[in-house]
Amino acid sequence: MKLVIDDVRCKGCNLCVMVCPYHIFQEGRRPNRRGVFVPELDRPERCTNCRLSQLYKRRLCGVCQTICPDQAIKWVPEAKHEPHKVVIEY
Amino acid sequence: MTVEDWFRHDRLPHIFCAGCGNGSIINSTLEAVDSLNWKVDETVFVSGIGCSSRAPGYIVTDSLHTTHGRALAFATGVKMANHDLNVVVFTGDGDLSAIGGNHFIHACRRNIDLTVICMNNQIYGMTGGQGSPCTPTGALSTTTPYGMDEPAFDLCDLATAAGANFVSRWTSYHVRELTRSIKLGLQKPGLSFIEVMVQCPTNYGRRNRLRDVEAMVSKMRDHALLKEKYDRLVAERKPIPEGSFVVGTLTDRNLPALGVRR
Numbered sequence: 001m002k003l004v005i006d007d008v009r010c011k012g013c014n015l016c017v018m019v020c021p022y023h024i025f026q027e028g029r030r031p032n033r034r035g036v037f038v039p040e041l042d043r044p045e046r047c048t049n050c051r052l053s054q055l056y057k058r059r060l061c062g063v064c065q066t067i068c069p070d071q072a073i074k075w076v077p078e079a080k081h082e083p084h085k086v087v088i089e090y
Numbered sequence: 091m092t093v094e095d096w097f098r099h100d101r102l103p104h105i106f107c108a109g110c111g112n113g114s115i116i117n118s119t120l121e122a123v124d125s126l127n128w129k130v131d132e133t134v135f136v137s138g139i140g141c142s143s144r145a146p147g148y149i150v151t152d153s154l155h156t157t158h159g160r161a162l163a164f165a166t167g168v169k170m171a172n173h174d175l176n177v178v179v180f181t182g183d184g185d186l187s188a189i190g191g192n193h194f195i196h197a198c199r200r201n202i203d204l205t206v207i208c209m210n211n212q213i214y215g216m217t218g219g220q221g222s223p224c225t226p227t228g229a230l231s232t233t234t235p236y237g238m239d240e241p242a243f244d245l246c247d248l249a250t251a252a253g254a255n256f257v258s259r260w261t262s263y264h265v266r267e268l269t270r271s272i273k274l275g276l277q278k279p280g281l282s283f284i285e286v287m288v289q290c291p292t293n294y295g296r297r298n299r300l301r302d303v304e305a306m307v308s309k310m311r312d313h314a315l316l317k318e319k320y321d322r323l324v325a326e327r328k329p330i331p332e333g334s335f336v337v338g339t340l341t342d343r344n345l346p347a348l349g350v351r352r
């Protein structure tokens with residue numbers, strides 16, 4: 001699964017930046033065309049839900065999605081299996 | 091169904107300000123509702139007037155957006171007319187405890203089978219930041235420019251004293267715990283009252299030296315004191331940290347309830 005932020009809905013509050021245990025969300029540095037500083041994703045493939053939700057058939061962690069007041073965060077299935085190297089820091 | 095299916099996507103993005111926590115509370119509520127496999131046709135959301143009361147407008151179920159303070163009166167009517175409906179009320183601190191104060195205590199006294207979720211931002215958000223009965227002492231608002239000099243309501247104590255079966259308090263930062271607590275409340279026969287402390291960066295934070303959303307949310311996170319820890323501190327006669335508020339399930343009992351599904 002792939003983590004995506006809907007930049008039409010995001011209002012740039014940075015609550016996701018505060019809560020992600022992997023610090024995947026980084027404060028946005030450039031405004032989009034609506035003037036919103038949408039957070040940038042830092043190696044989103046580290047996200048627990050991206051890696052394991054299909055295996056467990058349910059949403060794992062997902063705290064960013066629940067706290068996002070603007071319903072802007074979701075996971076979409078990836079086009080096809082793209083192997084990538086995942087480095088997890090503890 | 092999934093949580094996403096409970097939203098009216100044609101109405102999103104919603105009108106709440108950037109960083110307003112009301113949206114997080116809607117997410118938690120819908121996650122709890124979805125986990126109980128409730129049916130859209132058997133669920134009704136009711137609200138009064140205020141920013142918080144806009145919430146039912148973004149949910150696919152039938153809903154009532156009523157007059158200021160009267161959400162509980164309408165919800166009581168819905169529940170008494172049809173006990174089989176699951177009725178959830180969204181309300182604000184001003185809506186519930188100022189203009190709707192009497193409805194609140196009597197709904198608790200009747201212990202009618204509703205779930206009341208109060209988004210307590212400690213201010214009148216929608217009308218531009220007037221002080222509410224939940225504005226803490228010393229806080230600045232447009233109607234208290236020298237600082238609030240009245241004590242604030244403890245809505246959870248009020249609900250417990252008036253007879254509600256389930257009372258809990260969380261914040262919009264503790265979304266996981268909040269979801270779990272709302273689920274318990276939804277399952278409980280009788281009135282369940284869930285108070286959610288929430289940030290209003292526009293009208294509360296800005297005036298009270300909490301410059302951004304992060305400052306508001308960190309303050310809530312750092313001052314939330316778990317009920318279990320609070321009880322321990324009291325038992326050990328240790329001082330309670332200043333400015334903290336208790337979070338967790340505060341009341342859970344089984345008094346006779348009204349309007350419970352047969």
Ligand SMILES: Cc1ncc(C[n+]2csc(CCOP(=O)(O)OP(=O)(O)O)c2C)c(N)n1
Pocket residue numbers: 139140141142143158181182183184185186209211213214215216217222
């Ligand atoms: C009978 C009546 N009186 C006053 C108002 C004006 N009014 C609209 S919203 C509001 C306050 C809402 O505050 P709260 O319930 O705390 O909700 P918030 O906007 O903070 O979420 C008031 C006083 C009204 N709409 N109707």
Ligand code: SF4
Pocket residue numbers: 005009010011012013014015016017038039067068069070071072073
């Ligand atoms: S929590 Fe949601 S609205 Fe806020 S910055 Fe993150 S994606 Fe955007």
Ligand code: SF4
Pocket residue numbers: 105106107109110111112141142211215216289290291292293294
């Ligand atoms: S005024 Fe306050 S309560 Fe209303 S939408 Fe804005 S931040 Fe939320």
